[in-house]
Amino acid sequence: MIQTLSDIDLSKKLIKWYSTNKRDLPWRKTKDPYFVWVSEIILQQTRIETGIKYYLNFIKKYPNVKLLARSSKQQLLKTWEGLGYYSRALNMHKAANQVLSVHEGVFPKDYFSLIDLPGVGDYTASAISSICNNEKQGVVDGNVLRFVSRLLKIEDSIDSLNTKKQIKKYITEKMSSSNPGDFNEALMDFGSTVCKPKKFLCNSCVFSLECKANLSNTVKNYPVKSKKNKVVKKEMNYVIIMSHNEKIFLNKRSDKGIWKNLFEFFLIKSNNKTVTNELILKNLSKKFTLKSNKIKLIKSLQHKLSHVELKINFYLVKIKDHKSKMYHFSSLEKIPFPRPLKVVLDDIL
Ligand code: SF4
Structure with missing residues (x-):
């Protein structure tokens, strides 16, 4: 009491x-x-x-x-x-x-x-x-x-x-x-x-x-608080895939996470580790026709959520063209993105 x-x-x-x-x-x-x-x-x-x-x-x-x-x-x-x-x-x-x-x-x-x-x-x-x-x-x-x-x-x-x-x-x-x-x-x-x-x-x-x-x-x-939950560190790797005709590959997230229904770039599954260029190429070559094997790390940023500290790496790759999930730059204004992705997008466009 x-x-x-x-x-x-x-x-x-x-x-x-x-x-x-x-x-x-x-x-x-x-x-x-x-x-x-x-x-x-x-x-x-x-x-x-x-x-x-x-x-x-x-x-x-x-x-x-x-x-x-x-x-x-x-x-x-x-x-x-x-x-x-x-x-x-x-x-x-x-x-x-x-x-x-x-x-x-x-x-x-x-x-x-x-x-x-x-x-x-x-x-x-x-x-x-x-x-x-x-x-x-x-x-x-x-x-x-x-x-x-x-x-x-x-x-x-x-x-x-x-x-x-x-x-x-x-x-x-x-x-x-x-x-x-x-x-x-x-x-x-x-x-x-x-x-x-x-x-x-x-x-x-x-x-x-x-x-x-x-x-x-x-x-x-005061106030007295219970012990804080430990902050978990995670790493994510996105590839921004662009075509010569001003289009970008985007995927709508359908999982139950906090970014559900928002759009994201091509995500490389990497078990919370930084990826190698070889792994990126391996993932991309199955789905896209690359213009070259040039992969550029354009930004790494930290994003804090309540119990997770994310490090997100963004790579840029140019492709010839692709049939699905390619969005013209002019349509991006109507598409919702998680904040860190929007930051990077605003930087590069
Ligand atoms: S109510 Fe808060 S600000 Fe006011 S005396 Fe107490 S501790 Fe200080």
């Missing part, structure tokens, strides 16, 4: 702090659940600065749920390109279609209808229902977990479901019923701008005299 601070008026202090420190963000100008949902999904795993750019572009392209439901997955992935975690976009597409079929095109704003949508978990349903429907549903994201675990000196790991549930219960009890949306937004802003992971601003914090971690000078010890 977490030890709460019974005498602290969390809501009053937070709302007061928020009234002068509220960030001016485009999705805060509306209480339309569709727009708030778009912003919440984009902001998962994305920094605010990047999120703003993608949000504005997204709502310009898909100003309502019907247009989103009717868009092609490829178009949607292209809009999402570079943001990562592409399953978010595919779940949005499914959710938009569910809104059309189950809710007659009216985007729901109550917690239980929201949590039924693909890609919407407790956090997103709580945020939307509190902001758009005044429901008392406390939000629990990384910022909130860090702030509350320091405030109350919670010794249990914040990775545990039980700790998350208790923190949710605590903040839901503390939130005022008149403005739960403001309370949640204040909580998230406070965690990300004051009670920051490393550069916490205890000296100017409105909770400095109540915060248990600050009073005991142990802020650095």
Whole structure:
């Protein structure tokens, strides 16, 4: 059980702090659940600065749920390109279609209808229902977990479901019923701008005299986390195959991985090792007519995912022509790529 601070008026202090420190963000100008949902999904795993750019572009392209439901997955992935975690976009597409079929095109704003949508978990349903429907549903994201675990000196790991549930219960009890949306937004802003992971601003914090971690000078010890999963190192090798008539070979990924449905260059299976020119030639000569045996390593880059650190090598090869899967350079603007591949493509074209 977490030890709460019974005498602290969390809501009053937070709302007061928020009234002068509220960030001016485009999705805060509306209480339309569709727009708030778009912003919440984009902001998962994305920094605010990047999120703003993608949000504005997204709502310009898909100003309502019907247009989103009717868009092609490829178009949607292209809009999402570079943001990562592409399953978010595919779940949005499914959710938009569910809104059309189950809710007659009216985007729901109550917690239980929201949590039924693909890609919407407790956090997103709580945020939307509190902001758009005044429901008392406390939000629990990384910022909130860090702030509350320091405030109350919670010794249990914040990775545990039980700790998350208790923190949710605590903040839901503390939130005022008149403005739960403001309370949640204040909580998230406070965690990300004051009670920051490393550069916490205890000296100017409105909770400095109540915060248990600050009073005991142990802020650095919180939040308590379980041991991190080890980061696995992997290596991938792509060959960019180009023909003389401005075409490039592309393959659509169909596996269940994070790049599913995105396009990629010719991938050489290499058991996580750097490949030799001989191996590349062996792989290519079975399928393509090469212009020459010249193979050029044009770039190697690192790409970090949550538990994997990828080293990706890119080779360039020219071929005479090929019948299938060759895309003209002019069509690439409509094709979605994983971010590291797009970076290389932008470099060479
Ligand atoms: S006093 Fe420091 S640790 Fe405590 S809530 Fe404020 S910023 Fe966070």
